[in-house]
Structure formats: C-alpha cells, structure tokens
Amino acid sequence: MKLYAQIGHGPGEKLSLGLSEGLIDGGIFSPKDMQKATMKSRIAEIRRTHAEADVFVDPQFYVSLFADSPTTNIGYISNWEYFRSLRKSDLELPQTVEKVLKEYFDDVKEMDLTAVIAPNIHISQSFDSREAVIAKSFIRLAKPVFEKSGNPRPLYASLVVCREALQDRREFEEFINDLTMLQNPPDGVYLIVAGRSSEARSDYFHTDVIANWMLLNLSLSINGIQVINGYSDILTPFLGVVGASAGATGWWSNLRMFSMDRFFPSGGGRQPITRYLSKVLINRITFAEKDAISRFFEEVVNGLPHDADYNPEPERAAEVLQSWEALRSLNDELVTGDMATGLDNCRNAIERARELYADIAAQGIPLDSKSRDDHLTPLEEGLGQFEERAGLG
C-alpha cells in the first residue's frame, strides 16, 4: 500500500526528502496552507524531480458551510475561483452541487495531478442527516460531471465524516449500502474521518470508529473503488490490510488526525515535544522516553536509518521523516495480499506492543499520557468487531 504526505503549512524540504528516500509515494496538497500559485510550482517541481510520485489536492470544500464565520481561518482557499461559502439549503439543490463540481474541475484542469479529488461537505453528525444527503449527492454526481470536463485522469470522490456518524451502526450500514451501489461510481474515494480535535486521540482510537473505518475501506475496495485515507497516520497499515490503497500523514498533529479545528485559529502554546514513532509500540513516544526505554528494551527502536537522527534530539523537520519511515516499514510488515494473514499480523503486532508496554511498566519507566498504551484496547477490539461484522469469524 502507498503512503502519502499530508501536506500542510511549512513543507520546506520534507516532501522532496521523503520522496527521494522512498519513504512516501506522493503527497496531498492543502489549499488552505499554500498559495495556489506556489502549489502549482511545487507540483511542477515534484513532476520534474520525481515523475513517478502521486500528487493530489484535497479541495477542502468541507469548510464551505462555515467559511463566512469570522472565527474561521480558511487560509488560501479563497485563492480558488470555485470556492465560496454556501448554505445547506443551497447545496440541497443538485444543480448547485453540479456547479461546485464543474467549477472545481475547471480550476484543477491545468494542474498535473495523478488523480482529481472532488469536493464534498463534512458530515458532522450522522449518516441520517441533511449533510449526508448532500454528501451523497456530491459523490453520485462527481463522476458524471467530471466526465463532461474531458479530464482523462482518474477521479476520487471525497467522503469526510465525523467519528460520531461512524458510531451509529445502522445508519452507517445503510450509507455504505448506498455508496457501493452508485450507477456511475468514482474511481476512488478520498476518505477522512474527523475527530472533535486533532489532540483527542480517543476520538480515533475508539472501537466503533476503527471497526467502521476498516469496514468502509473493505466495502469500497471489494466493489473496485480505490481508497485513499487522509490523516490516517498510525491506523494506515490497519486500513491497508482490509483493502485501502493508501494512507497519509504529515508533520503537525493536525496533519496526523483530522478535525475541523484545523480551520479555526489555533490557541497558540509552545512547540510540541519531538516524538519518535516506535513500530513495536504502534505509538509515538517522546525523545526522552525513547532514550530511557531503549536502555532496557532495545526493541523499542525500529532499527531503521532515521533512528540515527535521534542521537541527540533531532531537528523538528526530521521527525516526520522518521514517522514516514516507520509507517512505511509497518505497512510492509503488516499488509499482505491476503486479508486473513494481514489481520493476524495486526493482532500479533498489538500483542507484541502489549508485552513491551507491560515490560516498560514493570521497569517503572513513566510515560506521558500520549505515549501510554490506551490505543491498544480500542485497536484490538476494533479489529475484533470488524472481523465479526465482515463475517470473518
């Protein structure tokens, strides 16, 4: 499976380094964080230096419903001609949806993208809502409108859904039943699961969320629809095992887990502590924790080239390269062609993580709240619930 950079503010040299070192397969640009002209020249540069890289743009139309709010920070999205603030009542009309799609496809026509990701809104409450009806309308109309644009590239529809919607099993199942029966489906889906805050780990590491996120990937892939998971970060290999074609993560916490908070001014505060993604823990730990644990348990260190950056504490820019490297390696280890084997690999990885966490606890090494093993139970239970619901028992 492929791994993409979730590109945000301040990409610097990270992208080109990640591509040159083969840590990532491409990137997903964010209109909010980059002038459109800059984005075009960045894309052209990638095409020159890494012709094989996959390049996408997330239209971020999901901010449209509240773009008028004075507290919203839409950054450079306003550079895009297609973008405007719209109300739900406007978008309930299929002709408005068609217009948004058409204008966006015109906007990206000249960009040298691997595939075009169509705009959509954010389903912020439930799959049984006006927003879900509008979102389905965007997905249903995306391909027919795109075909008229004459663009030969593949088309991905966006599906941006809050984690609460994923917790209602019945509504969720009805939604995916509809989604997998489109008459003219897109070639793929760019899927984002939104939490209440990108710092709220428990929003993502939640049994129902993980199970349904996996189920969504499986149902789409079974029906021949490619799935790129935006902001999937550490969950990437778990989604790859059940059919995802790609996952993505970036350098700031709001590029690792998605929340609409990303479009509101940040509260400021100090720079986050540099962290190290330990494959065996399936989690990031602080530099100091890595140092302390590795004195007793060497296996906490991945044994990969970017480990060298952490001796001494690395520059911030190096953190994402280490993350990509570790995730790439986890993908290679866990994701196999066979789903049953892949799921076994995931279960074994969770078990290994549990054992090491137990050893760390027994040694009395304190861990900060984000470094602890809180993610393992939801991962394990999510995996179990997924298997049950997918009839893999």
Added chain:
Amino acid sequence: MENKPSIEDILREVPEASNFEELGCGGYKVAYKAQIGARVEAVKLACIPSDEKDPSVREENMRRIRREIDVLGKCSTAYLVKLGSIAPRDCTIGSNEYLVYSEEYIPGPPLRKLILDDYRPTVAELAEVGICLLQAVQELAAMNVIHRDIKPDNIIKSSDPDRPYVLLDLGIAFHVGGTPLTRDTNRVPGTLYYIAPEMLDVGFRQNLDYRADLYTIGLSLYEFASGDNPFAHRSDPQFTTLYRIKIQTPNALHHLRSDLPIDFCALVDQLMKKLPALRPSNIAALRKRLEGFR
C-alpha cells in the same frame, strides 16, 4: 396449494393442452408438464386469492401474477425461462378463480435433485452456473426487478449447451420502487432457507436491491458445491434459522471442498456476506472473474 383443481377440470379450461404431468406445487401455484400442439410446455395455474370483504385483495394478487408474466415476457436472456404459447387468461373452476398461462418446459434436473444425488460439481460447472445466473440477474436488475427466490429448486441444468442452466419462477419478484406486492408489508416473502439477511430488517423494502439475488446465487453455488445449506437445520425452530441467516457466518466453502480453487471459494463466500455492501456488486466484473474458472 389449496383448492388444487383436478386434471379433468383443467382440461376443460385448457383444451389445447394434453398429457398433464405435475411438476410441482407451491403456495398458490401448480405447474404441469403438458403437450401443446407439437411442443411440450409447462402449464401454470395460479390461484387468485380474494377476500369478499375487500375487493382490492383480488386486484392486488392479479397484478402480482400479471407482473411476473409481464417481466418474463420482457426478458431476452436465455438464462431465464420464457413464456409459452398459452397467453395468460382468467378461468373459474368451482368457486375459485385462477390465472392460467404457459412457460417453456426446460428438460433437465433441478440442482436440488443433483444435490440430493450427492453430485459434486467441478469448479468449471460451478462457474458456469454462476455465469448463467448472473446474466439472468443482470437482466432483471436492469428492469429494477429482484428475483428473491433463487435456490437450487429453481435452477434447471438443461441439456442445451447454449443455456446450460436456466432460472425459473419469478413468483415473488420485487419491483424496486414499485408498489408493495403483498398487503402485509411486514411479511417476508421467499423460501425460509434462502432469504437474504437484509430482508429480515424492518422496512427492508426501502433498501432492497439486486445484491439480495447475488446473495442467493452465492448460497446456491455453496450448496451445489458442498451439498450443504449452512442455514438449513430441519430440526431448528424458525427463529433459530432466521438468527443463523442474520448472524452466523457459514463455514468457509474451502473447508468443505478443499479440491476447489481457494479464490473461487472466497468469491462464493464473499457473495454470501450479511451486509450487502460487502458483496461485490459489479455483475460484469463478477462474470469476468467466474470466466477465469471455466
């Protein structure tokens, strides 16, 4: 079927047919093999239930039977049974009203007979069954019709190489987006062991689509391949069977027929998934995959 008329009574109403031989009898319909001119056809006699207090009952049942005949008349695929030479007409025998018409007679055993004879088909035969049924379902789906009663009893292995397997009986076919076919919208029509799991959901008509037929194709292939319907335990009470259909994952087909290719078994298992979204829905792609096993 209650009020099944005698052959003599039928002969009076259908004088163009002779040599009646009963093929099967359902809840409201009886089928006979009969000679009509130089051809052998299947003559069907459908009882039209009515209610003296509510004339709409008769009208509704009449519409349902006529719809079945209408759909058959519109189908061009060779893998669905075709209408015969007797056009539908009303008749009254005793105090009961019937609709009589004929379909072509397909010589050959139903898959049920082969299963009972412990016949174990090869992967090529199974793929052939799947391809024929998918073609039939594809044509029905294009007309927004769901068969809803695909099962080994309704699949005939024919001796005609151009149509090796033919699907019968559109008696409970469902028209997506159409009016309800039965008055009791809570009643689940179909044969108990072959009901798709989504048909057990409250308000299932709202969401029913042709993937219910893909499920029963998968189940029929599974049963034909293994001789076992995983939900049919005759000693079980009905609710246990319904629970199995809704919840229980059948044994992987590969465990019962280890001689079949794993990929083929996985495809059959996938068609039998409880959640329609987990069944591959692209019929053309499914046919292509099955072509690879022929």
